[in-house]
């Protein structure tokens with residue numbers, strides 16, 4: 362096995378970390394071969410390249426196999442409730458802009474129960490990264506179709522398929538105002554690590570959709586490694602044109618698909634009152 366990568370961040374030449382510094386030591390309970398292992402490796406490599414210490418990074422998630430990821434990293438973490446991760450992350454980043462806030466989760470968590478928060482996080486454009494491990498299925502709850510499931514995917518719960526047009530998260534993100542939009546693949550952790558670094562450095566809300574196979578409930582997704590390819594879509598396109606380009610793509614183009622120039626949302630002003638004042642104001646009884 363090769364040694365973990367180390368790299369110095371140009372802005373912070375004294376910070377040198379290895380991928381081991383970002384690992385919690387807990388063994389992932391994911392099924393052997395789950396794509397989420399590749400995403401975990403990519404996040405660790407990306408954070409090494411970024412050069413920020415683990416205690417300055419917070420991983421926020423909801424519920425699902427993919428949402429277990431913060432527990433496998435040594436950074437701060439918040440494993441919250443289903444579909445609400447972006448609401449937590451938005452508040453955290455506005456209150457503590459000095460922290461690197463990264464939200465992770467699955468397509469069920471982020472596009473179904475969390476769909477409202479996803480759209481409004483794009484619209485708000487707070488300076489943080491959102492990474493979705495999309496396996497087009499609810500893995501943790503044993504294989505129900507998700508918003509990105511193909512209409513004809515046959516399963517016990519939806520015989521013959523759901524028959525619905527899939528949600529297109531990248532086109533929706535661009536149209537709703539996300540400032541950086543990319544697609545990665547769990548089978549290419551180095552390429553994904555580069556996208557993670559670029560997304561974090563780009564001002565505003567960065568969204569990375571990662572094709573991350575569920576080999577247990579969607580074993581046919583092992584074929585994704587033969588379908589993915591580097592994107593040839595223009596990243597110079599404006600928001601409307603970029604949305605149209607992504608809508609016309611087959612969903613297997615990898616790389617940066619959109620870079621916007623919106624100014625990020627302003628951070629919260631520091632509270633005028635002290636913590637003691639606030640505690641007194643909200644004190645019960647008397």
Ligand SMILES: Cc1ncc(C[n+]2csc(CCOP(=O)(O)OP(=O)(O)O)c2C)c(N)n1
Nearest residue numbers: 424425426427443467468469470499500501
């Ligand atoms: C409010 C609420 N509704 C439903 C559930 C059940 N539930 C847990 S995980 C999950 C879906 C997870 O799917 P996804 O986000 O795609 O993640 P994966 O497991 O595939 O990584 C659901 C429906 C829950 N925990 N809480």
Ligand code: SF4
Nearest residue numbers: 392395426500575576
């Ligand atoms: S059920 Fe699917 S998503 Fe969950 S750990 Fe297993 S392979 Fe990964």
